[in-house]
Amino acid sequence: MRIAFILLFASALLSRADENAAGRWEGTVQIPSRELVVIVDLATGSGDSGGWQGSITIPGLGLKGAPLSDIAVKAGDIAFSIKNALADQGTGPAKFEAHFVAGGKLAGNFEQAGNSAPFALEKTGPPEVEPPPHSTAIAKEIEGEWKGGYELFGYPRKVTIKLQNRGAEGASAEFVIVGRKENKLPVDRVVQEGEFLTIDSHETGLSFEGRASKGEIQGTILQGPLEIPVTLRRTN
Template sequence: MKQSFLWLAVGAFFLGSVTVCRAEEAASGRWEGSVRIPARELKLVVDLAQDSRGSWSGSIIIPELNLKGALLTEIAVQDSSASFAIKTARGLQAAFKGSLNADGTLAGSFVEAGNTAPFVLKKTGPPQVETPPQSTPISKELEGEWKGEYEMYGYPRYVTVKLVNRDAEGAAAEFVIVGRKTNNLSVDLVTQEGDLLTIDSHEIGISYEGRFEKATHEIKGTFIQGAIELPLVLRRAQ
């Protein structure tokens, strides 16, 4: 009798393991479909992949929002459920919560700012997860401390940006905004392409894009916070 119970326990363990593996295999792949929001339909391309250690990674493409290869976070797959989230520098924060269905679809709810809309995805092939962009080195002309200011809601905001190179890790930035209070932004991406400088804080949902003008030694660009875009000129700190 004891031996029978032992075999039942072992069988249950392996059955549970197989179920988990099947769920993970079912979730891994490239998924294409759409989400229906009021007055429009957004096309979606979602890539989900699991590495040998069991960790998940993913990216998403939403052409109508000019979003390509945005990093997915909070990816979770359990039994027949799959969920993931997205947070971009332009302020989009949303979650996808769905079920892996017998017909090969991943369907559920898209939740953004308290609003919910249905989405349906169909697996179209193996995953093609886009790796997160990496910071690049910046020119010597851009290294150092820069200052500027802009106005939001009738109040001035004073900006200080310190740019440094970190050899193989690319550039890093300190981005401080002083208004009613002091905000030290968590910057996770600094890139330079030609004379175009981009600084992103994906955690806060803020970015800056500006072009360095050698003639005036200024970086003329745009401060972006969600849907808000404001002109911001940075000048070398004296």
């Protein structure tokens, strides 16, 4: 009987922890000379993180709805990682570790690339976890290789985008920017709506939005506060 009571009590604690953790959390990360707004959505479900799923938005870093991984909720503690975005080759993914404090708020540390910064979050409502990005098919006229360029901070950059339909999976894109070095951006969403094309790399917080017309795609590269105009022209 005593063992059954202990198991029942432990189960109740876990259930309460889940209820406390689930929701939309909003607050800030205090990094040197700057404050970053953070929005975290946590929900129980059929995700790959032990029954939890979540997403994070950090407007100041160009992140919107980036998926979370390694979500762990234990009594008064919560920990999770940003699945791909902001990952560092040496230290791995960016991580948040927090505990509940007075008033049902969360306080803890944000760790990225060997750096640590305190953060505080407050629950503002039910979770609004961003669904996984889904690509659409694109018109045959847009398939192929497109090239263009722009200048940033006094240095020229070359842009190459290769677009291809993949049947039921929608379109895919190879997105390469060459400046001082070559950057192959991981693309997880390609969407065409009429003449308008959107290419998203949620891992890097970078997007391209453009309008295709008469053999050109006139658009803008977006990353955080940056908005860079660029015109792409077909090469094949």
